[in-house]
Amino acid sequence: MASSSSSSLSPRNINKYDVFLSFRGEDTRDNFTSHLYSALSLKSIQTFIDDQLNRGDEISQSLVYAIENSAISLIIFSEGYASSRWCLDELVKILQCKREYAQIVIPVFYRVDPSDVRNQTGPFGDSFSKLEERFKENSEKLKSWRNALKEAASFSGFDSQNFRLESELIKKAVHHILKRLAEMSPCNYKNQLVGVESRVKEIESLLGAESKYVYTLGIWGFGGIGKTTIARAIFDKISSNFEGSCFLQNVREESQRPGGLAYLRQELFSKLLKEENVILDIDLNFRRLSSRKVLIVFDDVTCFNQVESLIRSLDWFMPESQIIITTRDKQILRNWGVKKIYEMKALMFNHALELFSRHAFRQNYPDVGYEELSRKVMEYAQGVPLALKVLGCFLFEREKEVWEDAINKLRRILHPSIQEVLKLSYDGLDDKEKNIFLDVACFLNGEDIYSVMKFLDTSGFYPEIGISVLIDKSLIVVSCNKITMHDLLQGLGREIVQQESINRGNRSRLWHHEDIYEVLTHNMVCNNEFGRLTIITNLRYRIVSELSI
Template identity: 35%
Template sequence: MKPNLLETLLKNISEKLCESYPTVHDELVGISSRLEELYAKIDIGEDDVRIIGICEMGGIGKTTLARVAYTQMSSHFEGKSFPADVRDISKKLGLISLQKQLLSQILSDECFSFFNVYEGNVIINHRLSNKRVLIVLNDVDNLQNLKCLVGRRDDVYKPTTLNDNDAIRLFNLKAFGCEEVPKEDFIELVEHVVGYAGGLPLALEVLGSFLCDRDASQWRSAIERLQRDSNKEIIERLQISFDGLEEMEKNIFLDIACFFNGEEKDFVMKVLNGCEFFLDIGIDVLIKKSLLTVNKYNQLRMHDLLQEMGKKLLEKNLLMNLENVTDCGREEMSTMC
């Protein structure tokens, strides 16, 4: 079969499959294009096993995208499972609990009893190998957990931040309950807040909801406050990925956030290699955790809100260290007295 004919055939199949899914709710701004891109990677028409990771920075809408895809696709499968909060459950209850949950959701008429992860993995492979099943694992931060539940991933889908038009639409829906700015004196204020959010859906929703039903003077006050102090809810969500890093990787992230965002990668490697940070592996980890990117000019880049979070964390650490030094000085003076 000629390459062009094959591409056309595959495109037609993908379009037919997408047509069979329900329409997405209007409030989920920008999700339709993301779903199309995700379904193209999943390739639902194939009979083999497909394991796709949705990876990006916190707040970009990974869970929302996964839930919508799961809802739309589930009718095409014999069994389905959506274990949520994999990271927390695996830490609190262990992987065996997650394996049993997965099996119980798909094979609801059966009861499973096993006492180690390896045995659970064997049962999952044996019982599900001949079934057409859909499994979505939410909030996985450990590839070993993924391997023990479903296997190694084949591909990765990385959703992007919203474009300017979609960002404004989402923010307006949260702030005004409609897609257009109702009053002219809010237009410039909206542009300012949307620019601050940088296309991140979480930030747009949090800030839009916060500013809803407030007058223009309150908006100006809120914007001035944002310039001095970050929104706590946004920063806490972004910090989850940072907290999962090893200490050395945290230091690399903070250095880049505070001093090297936008700098050429080779230059940063040269400057920081003297600190024994093992930059090659450290930067690779940050990229895989979606905390850092390398653009086509070989520059290290991170989202403005991630950079802001890094600066706040470093400031907090410096203040804590200063307090510790002060406390030690007081204790020493008390001893001398």
């Protein structure tokens, strides 16, 4: 069969049909082919089937159009297939499309031996002999049919003799077709996304670790790091392996709307049961799902109750079902007893540069003369996909001078689109946790964890639980006895303090040496926190040497 790489070179990248069915109606229309067509339709595979029982001397132009505008041709070779000139003319046209458009051709040998099709022998050959007698004066036509049968029978396909039940054959064929369609899709994650393929493979290996139980996987990381993107790529790649699948996006946002959870539950049942107007009987629907192997992705979950309200318990689902949860909060994954947690990391430099360049230059690399400016953006974004996309779009087709100014501004003021996404995690904290986050962002990033804990304890912020919550929400990292925070999150914290000073007329925290100098020399009040400020600045900064006071 044609490879996926060759199919991407086809001039017909967008097809009207996914599959064209070629079959002998008298043999299989009312049995095997009808069941196969139904199975393809259930998987939302756009399939052309010729329902006309009466045909003319030549295949119609509409049939030619359908063949040319299909991604895959599925040929059902039955005993009487070669007795039909229309079937053989279809076959010749199909092979022409394979050569010209890299169309995928898949044979199904239904109760016939592949070698009989290839050599026109046995019962299959007897059918062809009858047609030969009718067209013995047209040697060129007969030759083209013989060559077509020989060529098509040599392709890798499905032999019904290898399956005990026809239902197994149909299931296997449909799964293979879904896989081939995914490979040749112009929206394939390999073609559209950056730095995803290796992560998809890592997560696939985790998902395959167990199969006898309902398997749960968590994808964890802070906002904008790419959790939804990777979950969608996984879903698109493996969903065809399941009897039902559903990707519930933006669970947090949808659940906050009036009736949002009810809407999500309706969508969940509708997708898993493949029914547009599903019956609103929760217990009945769960009982029906208990006999199906399903895949569910809950995207952007922010509390345990969101998933619990939707599925109640994992006990409802058939073993081998898989549930993926993306979240910023690791505690949610613990509460659900998630088997494996995949932590999303920032993109490597080469992938980050490629992603940024796609948005800033509409190509995979920076324009000549913009290399150093792009490197500065890389240092700022530190591999966070959200920041790379936002900044790439923001800087697109701007002059170098504007780039320089924008980069300097970003070092002081976080871009609003980035701030909006990151701040959702901050908004979910309580007051003590918010204070810890702001202290780390303004003063304590990179400090010794024990000194930080001692200071926070003195401040009455309950650091043991507070630090634990911030770690779970991917807002800080503790490693090698140091407490650290991503530069974008540090920028978020400092921007929050800046906004507070605008709204309230005073500042709770100071970190820039010029601001500190003003307070220390002019006895300015810093929101009644001057004592804390002095302790913090002595912890991190040597003020006398820095300010030359």
